[in-house]
Amino acid sequence: MVIAAFENEKNLPLNELMIPLDEDGIERSVPALNEKWKDSRIFTRYTSFPFRANTTLVEEGAALEQWFSETGWFVKDMEWLLGLEHYRFWSTLVYNRGAIESVVSFTQSAVPYYLAGAARSSPSVFPLYSAAHRATLQVICRMITQRESDRCWIGKEFLGELLYKHYLVSIPLLFDLLPVYGRDNKQVLTLMVQTIFKLQPKYGQDLKVGLKFLQSTFKTIQQQIVTDRLDGNIASLTRLNDLAIYTLDCSTVLALLVECYPDCRSICTELAMEQSITNFYDNTIVVLYKNIHAMDNESTYLTYLNTARMELLSAFRGIVNFQLETVLDNPQRSLIPADKFLCTLTECLSDPVFVKDYQRHYPVEQDLDVLRQACRSVDTFKMDFVQNAYCLEDGANGLSNGYVEPLPEDDESFGEAAGGVAEDELAEAGPSTASGPVLTPEQQIEANVQKVLDVLPHLGDGYVRKILSRYDDVEQAIAAVLEGNLPPDLANADPTEPYIPADKLDTLFVETGIERLNIYDGDEFDVLVHDQIKGVMKKGKGMPGQPKNLKEMLDDKSHVREMKGRYQEYTNVCDEYDDEYDDSFDAMADSESKTVRLTAAMRNALVDELEDDDEDDAEVEEDVGQSGGKKTLDFCENPEVVRQRYEESRRSKFQARQGGFVPPGGGSGKDVVGKAKGQGQDKSVLLNRKQKGEHKSSRANHNRKQGATFKRNKGMIPS
Structure with a gap:
C-alpha cells in the first residue's frame, strides 16, 4: 500500500476530504476518516503510583518500579498520538478503541488536586507524573479542537456528532477531569467544558x-x-x-x-x-x-x-x-x-x-x-x-465543627418584650445593657462551655466546666488545653466526663435538713415547702365540692334547678286558634282534587275488588249472626273446612272457564269422553277431541313419562 503525496489544496473539512491511495497498482480515493488510516498500536493504560492518603507519602518498592516502567510507555503513547497527522489522529481514535481507553485510564487513576502533594513529595515521581498529566490534557484538547490549521479542520456539527456517537467524550469523563485538572488548569478546563456543550447540545440531557x-x-x-x-x-x-x-x-x-x-x-x-x-x-x-x-x-x-x-x-x-x-x-x-x-x-x-x-x-x-x-x-x-x-x-x-450555639435574641424584639425600652434608654444604660439581655451566672457558664466545645468538640461538658473554673476567660482555657499546660489534677482527669446537674432533693436537704423520698419533693406541688400550690389537693374520699355520702347525694336537687330553665323555654307556646286557616286549607284541598278517569280494565278490576269486599263483609255478618256475638279466632283452622273451601273455589273457576262443566276427580277442563257410543256427541266434545289429537305430540310419548313419574312419586309403582 502506497500513499500518494497528499495536500489538502481545497481546504476541505475532514468529513468531506478524500485521500488518494495506490494499492497493488490500483489507484483510488479513500475518505480521510476511515479504518484504513488507523494505527494498530497497543496503547498502555495508566495506573496510579502507590502512596498513602493519610500521609501523602510515596511507598518505595517493586510496585513503584513497575509504575515507572508503565507510565514511561504511557507518556510515549500520548506523545505519539499527538504527533499523528490530522486524519490519522481521528481515524485512530475512532477505529482503535485502545487509544481512548488509554486516555480515560489516566483521568480515572490520576490523583486529584487535594492529593497532588503525594506526587510533589517524591523528586523521582513528580517529573514523570507531570509529563503524563500534561500529555493527557493535550490529547483531550486536540479532540475538541475544530480547526488546527487552514487545511486540517473538521465541521462543527460533524465533530459534535463524532464525539457523542463514538463516546470519545462523555459526562463521566468530564466528572473525572474536574478534580484532576480543575484547580491547576481552571481556565483551560472551563474553555474545554463550554466548548463540548456548544459542539453537542445532547450533552445537556446527559x-x-x-x-x-x-x-x-x-x-x-x-x-x-x-x-x-x-x-x-x-x-x-x-x-x-x-x-x-x-x-x-x-x-x-x-x-x-x-x-x-x-x-x-x-x-x-x-x-x-x-x-x-x-x-x-x-x-x-x-x-x-x-x-x-x-x-x-x-x-x-x-x-x-x-x-x-x-x-x-x-x-x-x-x-x-x-x-x-x-x-x-x-x-x-x-x-x-x-x-x-x-x-x-x-x-x-x-x-x-x-x-x-x-x-x-x-x-x-x-x-x-x-x-x-x-x-x-x-x-x-x-x-x-x-x-x-x-x-x-x-x-x-x-x-463550626458541627456544634450550633443557641441564637441570641434580636435587640429590638427583646426590648419590646421587656416592656418597650427605647434605643436611647439602652444606650444610656451602658454598653453591657445595650448589647443584649443580661445573662445569669448559669447562662454565662453555659455560653462559655459552648464556645470551648466549638473549638474542642471531643471534650465532655463536665470536663470543660472544670477547666473554666480555673481560668478567667475562655481564650486562656482553650490555650491551656491546646498547649497541654493544664494543672496535674485536670491533666489526669477524664476528658470525656459529662456534666451531671445537681439533684433538687440534695439541695432541699441542705436548705431544710429534711430528707424525704417523694415524687413531689421540691417541685410546685410540695405542700411542705410552698404555702400556695398549684392544683387541688385531695384528702379522703371524693373530690372537693362533691357529696360526702349517699343521703347527701340524693338530697342534692341542683340538677333540677339546672333543667328548670331549659324546660321553661318549652312553655312559650302560642294557643291561639285560627279558624280561617282551616277553611283556607280545606278550600285548597278541594281545589287540588281532580277527577280520575278509569279505563275499562281498571274499572272491572275495581268492581271485582268491591264485590270481593262485599262478599267478605256478608260472610262476617252471617257468622256474627249465627254465633250471636263477635266471632273468636281459632288457634288452628279445621283442615276439612280448608279443603272444602278450596274445592268450591276450584269448581267455580272451571265453571267460569268451561261453561259449567267440571271434570270428575280433577284433570283437564276439556271434555273428550262425551256421551255413550251411538247417542251422538256435542260439538264441543268433537272439537276437544280434535284439539287433543293435534297437540298430543307436544309431550313426549303421549304424556306417559309424566304420568309414570307422578305415580312413582305417589308410591303407586315400586322403584
Whole structure:
C-alpha cells in the first residue's frame, strides 16, 4: 500500500476530504476518516503510583518500579498520538478503541488536586507524573479542537456528532477531569467544558442524569452512616476514611462544575440541588466528622472533610447566585427569581450548621441589599425574616465543627418584650445593657462551655466546666488545653466526663435538713415547702365540692334547678286558634282534587275488588249472626273446612272457564269422553277431541313419562 503525496489544496473539512491511495497498482480515493488510516498500536493504560492518603507519602518498592516502567510507555503513547497527522489522529481514535481507553485510564487513576502533594513529595515521581498529566490534557484538547490549521479542520456539527456517537467524550469523563485538572488548569478546563456543550447540545440531557447520580450518591453515603448507627455497628476507621475521600470527590465535582459551566445552574435549580447540599451537609458530613474525630482526633481526613464543606458551600453559593444574576439582568421580571431566592434560603433554615457556616463565608445581608435595590416589589416580610434568621449569627471565621450555639435574641424584639425600652434608654444604660439581655451566672457558664466545645468538640461538658473554673476567660482555657499546660489534677482527669446537674432533693436537704423520698419533693406541688400550690389537693374520699355520702347525694336537687330553665323555654307556646286557616286549607284541598278517569280494565278490576269486599263483609255478618256475638279466632283452622273451601273455589273457576262443566276427580277442563257410543256427541266434545289429537305430540310419548313419574312419586309403582 502506497500513499500518494497528499495536500489538502481545497481546504476541505475532514468529513468531506478524500485521500488518494495506490494499492497493488490500483489507484483510488479513500475518505480521510476511515479504518484504513488507523494505527494498530497497543496503547498502555495508566495506573496510579502507590502512596498513602493519610500521609501523602510515596511507598518505595517493586510496585513503584513497575509504575515507572508503565507510565514511561504511557507518556510515549500520548506523545505519539499527538504527533499523528490530522486524519490519522481521528481515524485512530475512532477505529482503535485502545487509544481512548488509554486516555480515560489516566483521568480515572490520576490523583486529584487535594492529593497532588503525594506526587510533589517524591523528586523521582513528580517529573514523570507531570509529563503524563500534561500529555493527557493535550490529547483531550486536540479532540475538541475544530480547526488546527487552514487545511486540517473538521465541521462543527460533524465533530459534535463524532464525539457523542463514538463516546470519545462523555459526562463521566468530564466528572473525572474536574478534580484532576480543575484547580491547576481552571481556565483551560472551563474553555474545554463550554466548548463540548456548544459542539453537542445532547450533552445537556446527559448532564442532568449525571447530577441526579450525584444526588443519589449523597443519599447513599448518608444511608451508610445511618445504617451503622441504627444497627449498633461501629464502622472501622478505614471505612470512614474512604467515605471522607468519596465525599470530598463528589463535592469537588459539583463545585467545579458550577464554576466551569455556569449554565448548569438552571439544571441544578430544577433538580433542587440546593436542598440536597444542605441536607447532606448537616446530616452526613458533620456526623462523619464526629465519628472520625472520636477515633483519631489528628486524622488527615478531618482536613479533607473541611475541604469538602468548603466545596459544598461554594457550590451552593454558585447555584443561588443564579437567581440574583437573573434579577440584575432583567429587573422588570425579577419578582419570580427573587421569590425563589428567598424561598431557597428559607428552606435551608432546617439545617442550622449549614446556615451558620454559609453566613460566615457568604454574608446574606449583602445579597438582600442587592435584592432590595433591584426588585422593589419583593415581599419585605420574607426579606426581614431571612435577614433575622441568618444575620443573627456571629461573624467569626472558619467552620463550626458541627456544634450550633443557641441564637441570641434580636435587640429590638427583646426590648419590646421587656416592656418597650427605647434605643436611647439602652444606650444610656451602658454598653453591657445595650448589647443584649443580661445573662445569669448559669447562662454565662453555659455560653462559655459552648464556645470551648466549638473549638474542642471531643471534650465532655463536665470536663470543660472544670477547666473554666480555673481560668478567667475562655481564650486562656482553650490555650491551656491546646498547649497541654493544664494543672496535674485536670491533666489526669477524664476528658470525656459529662456534666451531671445537681439533684433538687440534695439541695432541699441542705436548705431544710429534711430528707424525704417523694415524687413531689421540691417541685410546685410540695405542700411542705410552698404555702400556695398549684392544683387541688385531695384528702379522703371524693373530690372537693362533691357529696360526702349517699343521703347527701340524693338530697342534692341542683340538677333540677339546672333543667328548670331549659324546660321553661318549652312553655312559650302560642294557643291561639285560627279558624280561617282551616277553611283556607280545606278550600285548597278541594281545589287540588281532580277527577280520575278509569279505563275499562281498571274499572272491572275495581268492581271485582268491591264485590270481593262485599262478599267478605256478608260472610262476617252471617257468622256474627249465627254465633250471636263477635266471632273468636281459632288457634288452628279445621283442615276439612280448608279443603272444602278450596274445592268450591276450584269448581267455580272451571265453571267460569268451561261453561259449567267440571271434570270428575280433577284433570283437564276439556271434555273428550262425551256421551255413550251411538247417542251422538256435542260439538264441543268433537272439537276437544280434535284439539287433543293435534297437540298430543307436544309431550313426549303421549304424556306417559309424566304420568309414570307422578305415580312413582305417589308410591303407586315400586322403584
